[in-house]
Amino acid sequence: MDNHELLKKYRSxxxxxxxxxxxxxxxxxxxxxxxxxxxxxxxxxxxxxxxxFGVRYANTLAEDNPQIIPFDEEKFPTALQYHNRSVxxxxxxxxxxxxxxxxxxxxxxxxxxxxxxAHPERGELTLADLVTLAINHTEGHITQLKNSVI
Numbered sequence: 531m532d533n534h535e536l537l538k539k540y541r542s543x544x545x546x547x548x549x550x551x552x553x554x555x556x557x558x559x560x561x562x563x564x565x566x567x568x569x570x571x572x573x574x575x576x577x578x579x580x581x582x583f584g585v586r587y588a589n590t591l592a593e594d595n596p597q598i599i600p601f602d603e604e605k606f607p608t609a610l611q612y613h614n615r616s617v618x619x620x621x622x623x624x625x626x627x628x629x630x631x632x633x634x635x636x637x638x639x640x641x642x643x644x645x646x647x648a649h650p651e652r653g654e655l656t657l658a659d660l661v662t663l664a665i666n667h668t669e670g671h672i673t674q675l676k677n678s679v680i
Contacts, residue, residue: 536658550672551621552621570615570617575612595647
């Protein structure tokens with residue numbers, strides 16, 4: 531997939547998640563199947579992930595071989611108090627962060643897409659690799675979000 535197609539996929543996947551989240555009735559946000567995250571937790575997680583990925587994109591574009599700090603998605607719900615957070619605020623943040631990240635990425639040159647960052651578990655990743663990881667991450671959570679509604 532070339533960079534233009536990758537960016538288009540990044541945009542459409544995030545918009546699909548935001549649309550799916552918007553179709554959930556507020557009364558269902560905090561309902562969860564046994565052992566699963568509620569729709570609210572999935573939405574908070576995607577907002578947090580968009581922030582994390584945005585930092586990775588910015589560092590990859592601005593720094594030489596920056597080190598990526600991984601985040602543990604199992605720790606975030608408790609540490610960031612998902613149970614006390616507003617779904618509306620997380621959806622607004624996700625929408626805004628995605629729009630900003632998209633603007634940054636659409637201005638990246640072909641050389642920028644090849645810039646490298648270092649992940650402690652995955653090794654060297656290009657900007658294109660990071661965007662691909664974000665797309666795959668969001669796609670998985672679209673399914674999780676749709677399955678979370680009881």
